[in-house]
Amino acid sequence: TQLLEQSPQFLSIQEGENLTVYCNSSSVFSSLQWYRQEPGEGPVLLVTVVTGGEVKKLKRLTFQFGDARKDSSLHITAAQPGDTGLYLCAGISPGGGADGLTFGKGTHLIIQP
Amino acid sequence: EPEVTQTPSHQVTQMGQEVILRCVPISNHLYFYWYRQILGQKVEFLVSFYNNEISEKSEIFDDQFSVERPDGSNFTLKIRSTKLEDSAMYFCASSEDQRYEQFFGPGTRLTVL
Numbered sequence: 001t002q003l004l005e006q007s008p009q010f011l012s013i014q015e016g017e018n019l020t021v022y023c024n025s026s027s028v029f030s031s032l033q034w035y036r037q038e039p040g041e042g043p044v045l046l047v048t049v050v051t052g053g054e055v056k057k058l059k060r061l062t063f064q065f066g067d068a069r070k071d072s073s074l075h076i077t078a079a080q081p082g083d084t085g086l087y088l089c090a091g092i093s094p095g096g097g098a099d100g101l102t103f104g105k106g107t108h109l110i111i112q113p
Numbered sequence: 114e115p116e117v118t119q120t121p122s123h124q125v126t127q128m129g130q131e132v133i134l135r136c137v138p139i140s141n142h143l144y145f146y147w148y149r150q151i152l153g154q155k156v157e158f159l160v161s162f163y164n165n166e167i168s169e170k171s172e173i174f175d176d177q178f179s180v181e182r183p184d185g186s187n188f189t190l191k192i193r194s195t196k197l198e199d200s201a202m203y204f205c206a207s208s209e210d211q212r213y214e215q216f217f218g219p220g221t222r223l224t225v226l
Contacts, residue, residue: 100158
């Protein structure tokens with residue numbers, strides 16, 4: 001069984017600060033997706049990382065896939081209150097996605113004005 | 114932008130009743146999925162569906178559950194005899210290929226009384 005561990009589980013910081021959240025596993029994934037989920041809504045895809053060592057940027061968000069494709073990080077620069085939300089990582093196993101995405105429990109992020 | 118839609122947004126039912134949750138995946142996608150999220154817990158894979166048959170299912174997806182693509186657009190999840198522990202958010206997702214990112218619908222909140 002593949003597991004994804006996200007840390008920290010909760011993070012509350014002031015507007016303008018930088019932060020990094022992590023998504024770790026002992027298993028290899030063929031790709032990892034990062035989603036953002038608002039209360040009572042479905043996960044919204046932010047980015048997919050596929051290649052080991054890959055870095056993708058989405059405005060102030062930087063996503064990195066570990067070289068061994070077992071872990072990923074999300075770095076937010078100059079966080080804003082609009083970044084508040086639940087950030088989920090989810091992986092597709094090397095055998096393909098027929099067995100669905102494996103999700104982490106998420107990081108609850110609060111950016112205080 | 115194409116999106117996955119789900120109906121109803123909220124379903125309340127009595128224990129032992131049958132419910133059908135409906136989804137319209139993105140039109141050119143070929144792979145369809147159901148996930149559930151019990152309140153406060155992580156998103157869990159239920160089943161994947163391709164070419165009019167189940168590709169994979171998790172241990173959660175027991176004989177009480179079934180899926181169907183009754184026409185060219187809808188994808189349904191049926192729970193034959195609901196239990197209290199079936200109360201959760203149910204998300205439908207679709208993808209062009211099982212190796213690619215999945216796009217989620219807004220979810221159906223199922224409450225079993």
